[in-house]
Amino acid sequence: MSTFTIIPIVFVIGLVGAVMAYRRSRALVGKDGVKMHSRPTYHASFVACWGIIPALLTLAVWLIVSPIVISTNVSGNFPEGVLAQSQLTEGLAYGIVESIGTGLRVLPDDERATITDTTPVADVTALLRNRGIPTASAATDWMVPLALQLNSLQFWSRWAMTLVVFVVAVAGTFWSYRQIAPRLRARNNVERIVNGALIAASSIAIMTTVGIVFSMLFETIDFFSRISPAEFFFGTVWEPRFSNVGSSGNAGSFGFIPLLAGTLYIGAVAMLIAVPIGLFAAIYMAEYADNRTRSIVKPLLEVLAGIPTIVYGFFALITVGPFLRDLSAQISGLVSGNYVSFIEAQSVLTAGLVMAIMLIPFVSSLSDDIITSVPTSLRDGSLGLGATRSETIKRVILPAALPGIVSAVLLTASRAIGETMIVVLAAGVAANLTLNPFEPMTTITVKIVAQLTGDLEFNTPQTLVAFALGMTLFVITLCLNVYALYIVRKYKEQYE
């Protein structure tokens, strides 16, 4: 039975148990006026949990463990020495065996019956090809019996799994149903299960982060075994050559400094514009605007946050970039009489400006919530002493809201550093190292995309560098977040 049939059946078993538990619990109450510790719904949930959760856990464990067990079993039967001869790795050979096995399962029964341990692989491939199933050319005769063995192992494993899971479900339901009694603390038990579920949910987020780090870590280590970290971290030239197969001589330069500089420069320009504007907008909305204005302006600002960044990219490419270029031409024309634009259409300034537009709603929306949550009593206290609104904001509200605002700003900075689409379209993909904000630069994320797209061989420094870049970016944003936490703690201590 397939997994997707098993799961609903387990749920049905649990639900049937729950309904029965509910009725039994009701019956107990009615019988001789005993006082139940828990309400019938808790008994029902208790039984449902015991019916469903252990069964699903068994299912999950089986699904993870059985392929491992089967593959060890089958790989153990690989003929000695054959692998070395045919230049196949064990994993690759097992992959071919597996695909033959899958193919065999698709064949109609009468055709499958003709295949035995001694059938030559050529016949099998012919049969499979008739059904439109391709097989690897490296398939050899000894793989056929192994494919058959694999299929039978999988078949029995599946049956055993179905049986075991149902037994666990029924046993769990039955056992917990038997537990129902006036003194059963079903309510507390359900509470514990809810607690466990919540812990599981939060640990999934942590485990995922750890998993992501590890997935990048190995490729990064691989990269650094080819290119020295010193060259990567301190190199000022970014120029990875295209790799030709076999030409491992010159991979180009992987200097990371131009990308880091571009990332920080564009991010800084964006933050420099977005933070003051966003903060002032938030202060206006939280402290000055009456309810009607607020109810109109706030959703409008939040619409801005919902625009996909690629659209901001268009805006930069079509409108802002050319506008800045023409403006600079006019200015230089007025000043020197020579109409030369000193701002390029794709520049740090363009990207920073457009990214700032994207960030304003984030800053303002987050800060607005934080400022509004400063207690009214502080506001009244200051106003009651004869302070004006702006004095109150400057001296009481902003200091009290500062930890929150700092973390909002750093959260926004993480977004600025991670932004890709706007940079591609507004600042280009050229990795320059310059201090001039009117020239194009590019960022780490843009180069990650550039290195990973296109027909590149995976196992080269040109591709692997993307992982090193990703890892570095991860560390940078991690440091930023840790610093934000540190600041928030420090100010919280001061203000509590």
Add this chain to the structure above:
Amino acid sequence: MMENIQATLHKGPAVEASRPIKMTSKDVIVHYGAKQALNGITLDIPERQVTALIGPSGCGKSTYLRCLNRMNDTIDSAKVAGKILLDGEDVYDPDIDVVELRARVGMVFQKPNPFPKSIYENVSYGPKIHGLAHSKQEMDEIVHTSLRKAGLWREVHDRLDEPGTGLSGGQQQRLCIARAIAVSPEVILMDEPCSALDPIATATVEELIDELRENYTIVIVTHSMQQAARVSQLTAMFHLGDLAEVGPTEKMFSNPDDKRTQDYITGRFG
């Protein structure tokens, strides 16, 4: 109940003969949106005395108090009509500077609300924004005097740099009073200043109010009739947005004219 209050009264401060009027209100009507909260209050507040506003919850006494220094302006939906005069000047006159008015008519709130700053900065806040001190010494002087007047000096003089929020509830409330005194107001409004305090802290604050009477005109909203009897010379009884009765505190608690006052102070409602 009645005996209790009368016992308190005998120990209480004597009512002084007719004082000059500090603030006066004529037909003050307040609306919150469509709801009318005050139906025309006419009341005179004598100088350098404690005026207590009593009455059951929702009777409008806090609303009236917040009209006196225009704190109701901070509530969008509040509309105030009528006249309120401070030394003969209409506080709702468009020419009046609200900021200056609030410096002259200070306020202490129900819940102690010290700023999340040090004790010193809490007190120096008002003088700083109003430019009352021209040097560090002058500021120190103002802060120390205010803390002394608020009876807090002995407890905090060696830790002025510590956050005001770290003090106990009663100390926080006295810090708020010190903060209000520091801008040298003429009138201090207190909105149930002891409702969040324990009995000992309440007693300290009440003593303080009695001392402050020498220099300031005080208006206090209170739920506790004993407190009104203990600290005030004039009592105004509010009921459902009306001023039921006003008179010398002693008379109010011993021989009220109004049936509602009598019912309230004998505990029949409220």
